[in-house]
Amino acid sequence: MKPPVRVAVTGAAGQIGYSLLFRIASGAMLGSDQPVILQLLEITPALKALNGVVMELNDCAFPLLAGVVTSDDPKVAFKDADYALLVGALPRKAGMERSDLLNANGGIFKPQGEALSEVASRNVKVLVVGNPANTNAFIALSNAPKLKPTQFHAMVRLDHNRAISQLAEKTGKPVTAIKKMTIWGNHSVTQFPDLYHAEVDGKNAYDLVNDHTWYENVYLPTVAKRGAAIIEARGLSSAASAANAAIDHMRSWALGTPEGDWTSMAFVSDGSYGVPEGLVYGFPVTVKNGQVEIVKGLEINAFSRAKMDATAKELDEERQAVKQLGLV
Ligand SMILES: NC(=O)C1=CN([C@@H]2O[C@H](COP(=O)(O)OP(=O)(O)OC[C@H]3O[C@@H](n4cnc5c(N)ncnc54)[C@H](O)[C@@H]3O)[C@@H](O)[C@H]2O)C=CC1
Numbered sequence: 001m002k003p004p005v006r007v008a009v010t011g012a013a014g015q016i017g018y019s020l021l022f023r024i025a026s027g028a029m030l031g032s033d034q035p036v037i038l039q040l041l042e043i044t045p046a047l048k049a050l051n052g053v054v055m056e057l058n059d060c061a062f063p064l065l066a067g068v069v070t071s072d073d074p075k076v077a078f079k080d081a082d083y084a085l086l087v088g089a090l091p092r093k094a095g096m097e098r099s100d101l102l103n104a105n106g107g108i109f110k111p112q113g114e115a116l117s118e119v120a121s122r123n124v125k126v127l128v129v130g131n132p133a134n135t136n137a138f139i140a141l142s143n144a145p146k147l148k149p150t151q152f153h154a155m156v157r158l159d160h161n162r163a164i165s166q167l168a169e170k171t172g173k174p175v176t177a178i179k180k181m182t183i184w185g186n187h188s189v190t191q192f193p194d195l196y197h198a199e200v201d202g203k204n205a206y207d208l209v210n211d212h213t214w215y216e217n218v219y220l221p222t223v224a225k226r227g228a229a230i231i232e233a234r235g236l237s238s239a240a241s242a243a244n245a246a247i248d249h250m251r252s253w254a255l256g257t258p259e260g261d262w263t264s265m266a267f268v269s270d271g272s273y274g275v276p277e278g279l280v281y282g283f284p285v286t287v288k289n290g291q292v293e294i295v296k297g298l299e300i301n302a303f304s305r306a307k308m309d310a311t312a313k314e315l316d317e318e319r320q321a322v323k324q325l326g327l328v
């Protein structure tokens with residue numbers, strides 16, 4: 001058995017937390033040979049509910065769960081953390097865009113970035129899930145001078161999984177037939193799910209579908225507005241699928257992507273594909289030995305360029321907004 005690693009989760013008593021913690025403790029995120037110590041952060045009034053979740057975690061008698069810490073202090077919850085999943089933030093309600101949450105949630109990520117910088121493992125991998133995820137990640141990394149900006153990711157994996165599922169449905173193929181999906185940009189309605197480089201059973205997905213009107217007017221909005229459709233149907237925002245995507249993201253980051261495929265991760269742009277440097281932007285990536293590399297050399301046509309620039313522009317506006325709020 002390997003020595004245990006420390007996994008911090010914020011908002012641990014919330015709805016995503018309730019789907020997430022049990023799967024991390026079961027080994028779904030880091031593998032069935034990797035014991036974990038969970039370090040759970042909540043706001044003070046939610047500590048009682050969190051204690052109930054911990055009772056249930058204990059009642060599972062997970063062989064891989066080597067300990068649980070709870071706290072309302074980020075410096076305790078993030079101490080020596082190898083992984084940190086920043087989930088704790090308000091979810092949106094019907095009729096809101098995710099960027100409407102910036103005023104309410106942005107303030108959470110400055111002190112959490114500072115605390116991670118001070119006390120987490122020097123190699124910590126941080127995934128921001130709380131919305132607006134890309135810009136919250138930008139706030140956190142901007143307040144973490146002792147860590148590398150590339151140690152902070154934002155989650156576009158739920159969009160990536162939705163894009164695979166919708167394409168599988170359209171083509172009548174299993175999800176396992178679909179490879180090389182990309183979500184470019186922001187986890188928002190401006191995101192760009194790219195079929196020009198995706199493959200279905202090794203064939204180009206855009207050519208196979210051969211219907212630009214469907215791609216532009218059905219597929220893109222269905223994927224990009226799926227979060228709102230879930231809120232409309234459930235009365236609450238996606239939770240189990242969001243937790244699943246967080247598990248998938250961290251698993252890819254820790255254990256790598258398979259040969260012949262890639263995944264989508266949002267992190268600080270190095271200027272690749274003409275994306276302004278410093279924006280936390282979704283890219284196609286491969287991961288080997290924990291090293292995340294942007295897939296190079298993809299041809300970008302005029303349709304894609306316009307979509308990629310529009311989502312970058314929105315992120316740039318969010319960046320200006322958080323500067324004005326004094327968060328970075
Ligand atoms: N990136 C993505 O793809 C997705 C992101 N989300 C976002 O994830 C966030 C959480 O969603 P839910 O779990 O459904 O919400 P929830 O309201 O059920 O749970 C959030 C939890 O965070 C806690 N919290 C609030 N402030 C905190 C702080 N400063 N430190 C620690 N904990 C804090 C709350 O007490 C609550 O228990 C929302 O912002 C939601 O919009 C949701 C789905 C997908």
Ligand SMILES: O=C([O-])CC(=O)C(=O)O
Nearest residue numbers: 092131158227228237238
């Ligand atoms: O849409 C929301 O507010 C929650 C979320 O991020 C998603 O389901 O993608």
